[in-house]
Amino acid sequence: MEIIDILLAASFWEAAIRIATPLIFGVLGALICERAGVLNLGIEGIFTAGAMAGWMAVWLGAGLWGGVLVAALAGGFFGLIHAILTVPLGLSQHVSGIGVTLLATSLSYFTYRTALPDVSSPPRIEPFRPLDIPFLSDLPFIGQALFSQTAMTMLALVLVFVTGWVLYRTPLGLAIRAVGDNPSSVEAQGLSVYGLRIGAVVVGSSLMALGGAFLTMSAFDAFFFGMINGRGWVCIALTVFASWRPGKALIGALLFGAFDAFQVRLQTEVGAFLPSQVFLMMPYILSIIALIVVARKADYPKALLVPWFKGQR
């Protein structure tokens, strides 16, 4: 009975969508990279870089959308490093990705510490406000759950449709999907395999960085060390769960957000009986379970992890 009450509350779905937003950005970014054949384990560090760079730009006076742009550029920069190492040089995508995560994380932390050497409490910015759309935000239930989110959540939802449209309805999308399945066929069409893959990794990494920026500029108003806390890795798991489709990515992220919002509420109900860590573990355990559930039928892009060199047949 109480569970039904929780699930029917607009505030519950408002929280679920808010928790899902960074994951939507992250899964979209990861699936664009992987659809082009490149696993991007730089995601955890790129989240951190987006969170730090976006926040710092706003703190220095760039304005909120200026911060979003800076975060995207930072993500694109680290994506470019990963792309150069893994596409034309064909180096191990696993190791390069871990390297990019270590680099992006340490560079973000170093920059933050250097800019703000001795602050006891992290400085705050004025983050994105909840939207107040005439009529829509006043609708019962959905007005609070969906139309009172911030502009960044709306951007994430729009990007789901844009990504789906580009991947499935445009020649560019066809080329990106082909380059992750059979790169030689793409070269036979006279298109550049390197160009498509590098472009996909850079764009995908920019989206990942927006996921981080959402945390410091919308969900919270400050940057903390360790604030990404595995969200990037969760996105890699959700990408497999979503079978590399933007629509399913949205559903996966929302399910995850709903579950996370639910466990927080459950914690207040039965928290006295179980240690809080049991609840905090749930998102990670859920991600592993999601991977196990889909493992048998997961249809990985055929050329994922496989380097391809120019002139190769």
Added chain:
Amino acid sequence: MIRFEPRSNPGPLLVYGVPVLAATIAILLAAIPLALAGAPIVEAYGLMISGAFGSVFSTSEMLTRATPLILTGLAAAIAFRAKLWNIGAEGQLYMGAMAAVAVGSGVIDGPSWVMIPVVIIAGMAVGALMLIGPTLLKTRLGVDEVVTTLLLNFIVLLFVQMMLEGALKDPMSMGWPQSEPIIDSAAFPALLERMRVHIGLLIALVSAVALAIFVKRTVWGFEIRAVGENAAAARFSGISVTKTMILVAALSGGLAGLAGVSEVAGTRGYLATDLSPGYGYAGIVVAMLARLSPIGVIASALFVASVFVGADSMSRAIGVSSYLADLIVAMALLCVLIGGFLTRFRVHFDRKSAQG
């Protein structure tokens, strides 16, 4: 137009020179962030060197730091040899440490020659199990081990936190979440009087030599290399890939677990959630810098440890953030990756544009 031509047989100068060059470039690149932070660059480098090698004390600190890095570096090296992407050494380290505390903080007691092997075996066994799970998921169900081992790091840290506030909590710790101390008979003795460096270092060195012999000279070692180079061909020639993967998982997880035992029984004396500042992840860098060679791991762990200890000491002296060390280590990883490419390929710059 740039062309890459595979080298048939890279010479020893290239094989050994490239990692050294990569490490040097990473150190030199650190001048850029140092300059941007407004630090006196030459003085900063001097402080880093004296911080790691300037006195018996600082060298002992450096060797103490190198001990877990050798072990997690070996864990990554053996796993990556077989293309088992174990990114979960951090979690395996904590579980190993927890197992050591569970049996070594007074539940049982005995002479040192019994208790030290007991905590080591407990920690290695639990560390091994932590990787055998994801490996079975990979071989049986096709679940990607990269993501499962990564996510397990977070689960393990929360689990350790939970145990430290519950069953393993030290009632004498005044509310700090830390375990009861390791009893004297299970503690690793120090190598030098009044210094922190302990027999964990010798255990790590012996492990490196033993692993090198194992990989080079035994049938199992040959099978591991064969599976890593070409799993399909290995299977065709009658090697059980699943069995080999589980053996690798046991070795890799066990070594990471041993790093946890060594930290808890040698360096710290009790378990807390800040036992490891990312030794599991740094082990990946150590292994890559060593080009996955167990003996090479010793050298690269010493390098990474001196960067950490040197940068820490420099940071205390002139106030530059000690995240500089993590930055240097990350850059070293990317440099050695590129260097590895240059060992395998010769780069040609052609004046003419490509003809089709």
